[in-house]
Amino acid sequence: MTAPAPRVRASDLLRVMARSFLLQAIWNPERQQGAGFAFALRPVLTRLFGKAGEARALARHTGYFNTHPAFASYALGAIGRLESDRAQGAEIPDEAVDRAKATLGPALAALGDSLMWSTLRPVAAALGVTWVLAGSLWGPLLFLLLYNALHLYVRVRGVMVGWRMGLGFWEVGMRRRLSRLRVGLRVGAVLGAVALADAMVRHVAAAPSPTAPGALVFGAALGLAWGEGRRLSASLLGLGLFSLALAWATLVR
Amino acid sequence: MGGALAGAVWGDVYSGMQVGALLQLFALAGLPLGGRTPEDYASAGVVGPTVALTVRNTLPTSSFAAPLVLGVVSGLFVALLGRVLVRWLRARNVGLAHWVDGELGRGHAAALDGAQSLGVFHAFAIGAGFTLASAVVLAAATRAAVRFDALAVERAATLAEPALWGMGAGLAVRQLVVGGRHTRLLFLAALVFWVAVRWLGR
Secondary structure, eight states: OOOOOOOHHHHHHHHHHHHHTTTTTOOOOTTTTTTHHHHHHHHHHHHHHHHHHHHHHHHHTTBOOOOOOOTTHHHHHHHHHHHHHTTTOOOHHHHHHHHHHHHHHHHHHHIIIIIIIIHHHHHHHHHHHHHHHHTTTTTHHHHHHHHHHHHHHHHHHHHHHHHHHHGGGGGGGGGHHHHHHHHHHHHHHHHHHHHHHHHHHHHTTOOOOTTHHHHHHHHHHHHHHHSOOOOOOOHHHHHHHHHHHHHHHHHHH | HHHHHHHHTTTTTHHHHHHHHHHHHGGGGOGGGGGGOOOOHHHHHHHHHHHHHHHHGGGGSSSSSHHHHHHHHHHHHHHHHHHHHHHHHHHHHHHHHHHHHHHHHHTHHHHHHHHHHHHHHHHHHHHHHHHEEEEEEEHHHHHHHHHHHHHHEEEEEEEHHHHHHHHHHHHHEEEEEESHHHHHHHHHHHHHHHHHHHHHHH
């Protein structure tokens, strides 16, 4: 009879959380976050399988994986739990672990992209920029604090919740709670948009040039219209805008 | 944040922050959704303020419009160029991932940590080198352009500064306000009204 696998400690989970910051260190088009996922999970695998078995266990996790970097914490906790249950004797085949990763990756990416990238980041940036335009030196700090408060919370809580509930974390109202949070952030987003537009108008109103109002409205229309097909990058559009202004300034004297 | 730090290095935190703020609004249009390789706004946030604050003294007027525009334009250029570099770096990582596979097959678990450290070192060294080289080249190029025709640059900036701020606001609002074409048109109409009220009330 083989001895039971050692229990995973809280310090192992903390190390998983800390290592998850390097999830994308060797991001590549072939396996995306695959190697980073194995790297982050290593403390749990080392505890469960020892020095002799950890390389084999790690090799099972370097395959394709991709999700939102912060929300990967939930997958790390849940997969760590699955590996622990296996090591304690539960009948879980390799394919079940692969299938769980393949399901969690896109599902968490959809949640994370819409909550963090499409909502929280623009809200934090709009409020930070509004403060800068109002003359405050605290704008960048406000942006960092607003964004990272939720970002770090998700990173820490994700590993813990994933570990405690295993794959069940998905069914215990997580989506309902996050969609409530998204609604709250959406309200903040509308307020952020109004504050940003007001700050922008006040900032440009200080310019003595008579062309400034027209240029501001033209630029805003271009920004709002951008993205219908998204074939042209916004940065390239900005460079094009400056080139037009330079051409006008050179040719029309 | 990069703008504030670069501004602190060049002795004007607030001006650096203004360049960084406008670049931040453009960055919102290129977020890494669904595995998309983002534009390199980290380098842009350092190069933009550096160019703006080094070219400032070569301009004939004290207005910050022209340095701001030159800084933002340099930042946008660096962000686009940096994206090519990030893609190249990520393609190189395929080889590193394959090497890790081989080493894990031979039982060397520590190879994974080594590969991760190498990945971080590569990204940092290449990113820092690219940022430094871009800052030096673009600062020299913009100074040369200003010396060549300072008047044209100032006039172009008078037109481009509000247009770039407007475009940044438009890009941000697109992300902030969920809705279709009608919502955006409504927002634009409200902006036109607000601009008119502000200008008439001056």
